Amino acid sequence: MPITNKDVARKLEEIGIMMRLAGENEFRAIAFDRAARTIENLQKPITEYIDNKTLTDLKGIGKAISEDIYAYVDTGEIPVLEDLKERVPKGLVQWLNISGLGPKNIAKIHQALNITTIEELKEKCKDGSVAKLPGLGKKSAEKIVKSIEWMEQYSERCLLNEAMDVADPMFNYLKELDGVQHISIAGSLRRRKETIGDIDILIGADLKDAPALFDAFTTHPRVTEVLGKGETKSSVRTEEGRQVDLRIVKPEQFPAALMYFTGSKEHNVVMRQRARERGMALNEYGLFKLDDKGNTDFDQPVSYSSETDIFEKLGLHFIPPELREDMGEFKFFEEHEDAHLLELSDIRGVIHAHSTYSDGKYSIREMAEACMERGYEYLGISDHSQTAAYANGLTEKRLKQQWDEIDDLNETFKKEGNNFRILKGIESDILADGSLDYPDEILSQFDFVIVSTHFALEMDHKKIMRRIKNAIANPYTCILGHPTGRLLLKREAGHMDMNEIVAYAAKHNVAIEINANPHRLDLDWRLGNKAREVGLMSSINPDAHSIEGIDDIKYGVYIARKARFSKDMILNAKPVDELMKWFKERQK
């Protein structure tokens, strides 16, 4: 299997983590983090840079790291990493997931007590050994036990929709309280990441009102534990097991603080560097001039009244929160005022939905009526194909029944004066060799064909690439469904090279859906740059198995925005005639 960008990035990341645990210079570790990020975000395969010996042209990769990468390609090993592995026991890496415990104390506890597993750590916290160590105490030990117990019960991150279900009621409760002048969700939730750790909420209020607001926050009925409570920040755990942080800043500081707490960390680092290059310092309180020693001069604030103002002072147009990941947004918004991101209101119809013909909960008619109620103009039904027996996949005979029913329904809608249309589609399994699940004479009768893998996802790289490419090249294929088969927080993506698949699909005029189910959100937004470069079309598909599932479209729109997709790249932002034309052109 060839070396992928992800392989190299993971190795470098691992080195950074191990270095911290080994107590090495922090900045040396940061250098490896940076190099890993650069490689992860590359749109070309790293092998090109390796073959041309141009690795050091990349930002953050110098002589030493380039040699590490060459060694990895040649031998499969990196000497510095092998050396670290000898010194740092494997189990310690897991300890980093314990909130409140960092590399320094991990090294200290490991060395003093000679333990490596989380179970041993929990024991040693309970029997008082950890509390006796210098710099640690009873409270530290208790905190570690609590964190471990929390980890045992809940996973560290949750899905975007779950986070919104926790955040929305809290937000709605807080915004009505006296003294709140500005309020916003911040953090990764505002950036619409596909999974969320903590939920951040920011309030702009007079400081005299802060204590009462924090009291209201920490005593909210859904709060089960108060993790911390200070003058500007409090943290709680809710009954869902999620951590919610509330910060309160003065109203005039709100825009800078919102920017700061929205992140991402990587985006903020670049923002601060840009501020420094312009003789200013940016922090959560605002923008300030630097004094002659290069320190932040809090007596010399630079005035602003919105996030837009701050961006402008740093030579940028407003960057939508979804794009603040240091994934090319700086270059884009230096030059462009607006990315014209897709809006939920741009979506005109639903593609990829299931009915009782396969494993959906509702009839075609019920699904169609639900779409009409929501203002959509069409519904592309795509039940499972025959191989998906577990999902009641359609035999050719039952397909014909479904087509008759759709024809009847469309006629009825027309008679009733409804400007609504059901399209005949299928979600065809991609068989092991990449062929589709019906003969051509059947495939040719669909309005559109979605192709998806549902089994044998763990094939090796070469096989799965051939399988998917075969499916894309099939002249009847219109859309590739949930391309990697990943289930967020549950199942890893398959071993495919998605940069290559995106390019291959674009070349064959096949769209790749953004599966809007919050468990999938696949195509991944990180492929947005590649997709735009090669002119890929996409579609925001709910993969709805029920009426409620249709509303998942909003999560797909969030991800499309995060990928910096505009309306013209999205199939179901087209009116039905244009959409049908696109399908026909593709199948010609």
Added chain:
DNA sequence: GCCGTTTTCGGCCCGACTGTTTTCAGTCG
């Protein structure tokens, strides 16, 4: 370990909170 029209050496983003300390280290975001 990386980087440089201020720099090839000396920085590298920065402040709040907590707990363990009597002035600061560790962690987090």
